[in-house]
Amino acid sequence: MxxxxxxxxxxxxxxxxxxxxxxxxxxxxxxxxxxxxxxxxxxxxxxxxxxxxxxxxxxxxxxxxxxxxxxxxxxxxxxxxxxxxxxxxxxxxxxIELLKEMAPVGKKCLLTGWGYTDYDRSTVPNNLQMLEFETISNDDCTKQLKRSPYPDLVPVDAGQLCVKRPNNKGACHGDSGGPLVIQDDKNKTLQIGVVSWGVSCAKEYPDVFASVHGYYxxxxxxxx
Missing domain, CATH: 2.40.10.10 (Trypsin-like serine proteases)
Known part of the structure; x- marks a missing residue:
């Protein structure tokens, strides 16, 4: 864990x-x-x-x-x-060790946190939650977020990293600051991102992280 x-x-x-x-x-x-x-x-x-x-x-x-x-x-x-x-x-x-280079695109990654599990009801979990994402390119992310309610927050830059969420799940209040990690070829766990922002909680847009590589x-x- x-x-x-x-x-x-x-x-x-x-x-x-x-x-x-x-x-x-x-x-x-x-x-x-x-x-x-x-x-x-x-x-x-x-x-x-x-x-x-x-x-x-x-x-x-x-x-x-x-x-x-x-x-x-x-x-x-x-x-x-x-x-x-x-x-x-x-x-x-x-x-946790930090990934020095840019995170690969299309790679499975894992977020852990105690953020809301139900946004509408503000339900806070007692047990640590885990969610698997997949990294996407910043260009793809920018295209999708241009259509979001926050078009002024794009383009995402080299200091950021985006992921594709599972349906109806995503980072939420309380997850902020939490670690996004991947496993490298040697099965070592490395942190690639820090929860920054998203279109509130599991809407159909990518979640955005601060990139550990960008601020290494x-x-x-x-x-x-």
Missing amino acids: ATYQISIRVRSGNQEWHSCGGSILNEEYVLTAAHCIYETDMKDMSIVVGTHTIDKGGDRYKIKKLIPHEEYSDPLDIGIIQIEGKIKYSDKIQP DWIQNKMK
Whole structure:
């Protein structure tokens, strides 16, 4: 299972909820979407690793620093979080490696997250959900999204990656920042994308991710 998956929790008063997903880069840093951490108060946030259920389990870490991309805007949506202390690895908690080159087109990939399973009813799952997609080309993606309600958000650029969804399923609120992964020829799991945006929840358009390849250097530089 997804040992690299994390949950970003937000607290207000005595209530707490899962707000976004993310992935473990190393003992100190977590990768997520910029919109999950932009103008938020890290005092009200924490990171939970090592569990596939929201209501129990896992290890919790406080946040030392939120680092959304300096040029964060609608299409440019990547960020990292530095935690306090160091993440303790185990068989349930492991980092994920990033794919350096462009993700291949027409390749099966997997998304994990706790986003809404029913958009109309705002149903939030307790168990981590998994969904298989297929990568498509940015040109194909741009053509399809031009017809969407958000034509001003295209063309998708080299910093983005698109996938074809299964019918009536897709990324939704709460999945943001979560990891899209593939298996390479040696069966190694590599992260290729971070959930960014879509035409709300399982409509007939591709889902759009920030491309790990597109921001590879930025991510490496911020972790120094």
